[in-house]
Amino acid sequence: MLMTQGPLTRKLSAFVALSGDDLETLARFHRRRRSFQAGHQMIHEGGKNQSAFILAEGWACSYKLLPDGERQIVDFQIPGDFLGLRSILFRTSDHSIEAVTRIEASEVLASDILDGFSRAPRLASAVLWAASRDEAMVVEHLVNLGRRSAETRMAHFLLELGARLKLVGIGGLSGFDCPLTQYHLADALGLSAVHVNRVLRHLREEGLVTFQKGRVSFDNLAGLTELAGFDPDYLDQDGPLLR
Numbered sequence: 001m002l003m004t005q006g007p008l009t010r011k012l013s014a015f016v017a018l019s020g021d022d023l024e025t026l027a028r029f030h031r032r033r034r035s036f037q038a039g040h041q042m043i044h045e046g047g048k049n050q051s052a053f054i055l056a057e058g059w060a061c062s063y064k065l066l067p068d069g070e071r072q073i074v075d076f077q078i079p080g081d082f083l084g085l086r087s088i089l090f091r092t093s094d095h096s097i098e099a100v101t102r103i104e105a106s107e108v109l110a111s112d113i114l115d116g117f118s119r120a121p122r123l124a125s126a127v128l129w130a131a132s133r134d135e136a137m138v139v140e141h142l143v144n145l146g147r148r149s150a151e152t153r154m155a156h157f158l159l160e161l162g163a164r165l166k167l168v169g170i171g172g173l174s175g176f177d178c179p180l181t182q183y184h185l186a187d188a189l190g191l192s193a194v195h196v197n198r199v200l201r202h203l204r205e206e207g208l209v210t211f212q213k214g215r216v217s218f219d220n221l222a223g224l225t226e227l228a229g230f231d232p233d234y235l236d237q238d239g240p241l242l243r
Contacts, residue, residue: 006030007080007168008054012126014167014237025120029054032107036099043084043097050093051107053083058103059179062095063187073188075137076100076161076180080168085131088113101179129236136234145190150199153189155228158209158216160235167237175209175217 009026012018018026033056036042043050045064060077062084074095077083087093088110117124137160144153161178165171182196189196204210208224210217218224 007056007078007170010168011080012123012130015129016122016126018126019120019122022120022123022126025116025123028116029108029112030056030106034105034107036103036105038099038101040099041096042099042105043087043093043095045093045096047087047093048091050084050087051109052085052088052113053105053107055079055081055083056104056106058105059100060097060103061100061184061188062097064095071187072190073184075134075141076184076188078161078164078168079170081134082108082127082130085113100184133234133236136236140234141188150189150191150195151202152228153191154185154196154199154203155208155224156230157185157189158211159225159228159230159232162216162218163232163235163237167235173218173221175215177214178211178216179214 006026008029009018009023012026016022034053042053042060055077056079058079060081060083061073062075062077063071063073065071077097083097083105084093086095088108113127117127140156140160144156148156162171162173162176165176166173170176182193182200185191185196186193191199200209200211203224204212204219206223208218208220208227210219224230
């Protein structure tokens with residue numbers, strides 16, 4: 001069965017109008033479906049000959065561990081994202097990936113990717129777009145860590161997550177379900193868990209956003225966007241560029 005409405009299809013369709021051949025090739029990427037429990041380390045930094053995955057359900061995070069045991073979360077992966085694409089293209093994985101929740105994912109080998117790209121060059125362009133978009137998000141995350149205040153950092157992060165989830169059909173302008181803990185947010189935003197709690201309380205008291213009981217609610221989307229200086233153009237998801 002073709003994955004015509006799957007999250008990866010929704011995501012790539014923001015760049016290219018997928019043809020029947022593209023959809024058939026995408027379907028081949030989903031032949032090896034696997035489940036993982038929360039906390040499972042799917043990709044190990046320094047590992048060789050590892051698989052990549054396409055996330056269908058649940059959340060994961062990519063991170064690096066420092067020598068003192070501290071963790072820097074580089075990004076969170078949501079349905080429609082590739083997990084560890086570099087791990088099958090590089091000789092050695094440069095980061096680790098862990099399941100944040102129970103997840104469903106399709107295992108993808110380097111041969112699957114290369115064969116798929118030879119069959120469907122438009123699809124290859126779309127995957128390159130997705131990888132470039134991920135790089136653009138990393139740039140914003142660097143600005144977050146280096147130059148934005150804690151409140152602005154949090155606001156920008158939550159708005160970016162909301163935009164990403166909306167693209168794949170599991171979020172909206174009112175907010176989104178979010179399984180992340182304050183420790184996840186701390187490791188991603190370069191803050192302590194105590195500081196994360198204080199920032200979220202302040203944003204809630206200002207009537208901008210509420211993050212409680214696994215739900216992010218945008219109470220004043222315009223005000224939060226203004227505070228963050230959030231311009232979603234870097235996400236490049238307004239509609240297909242290639243038809």
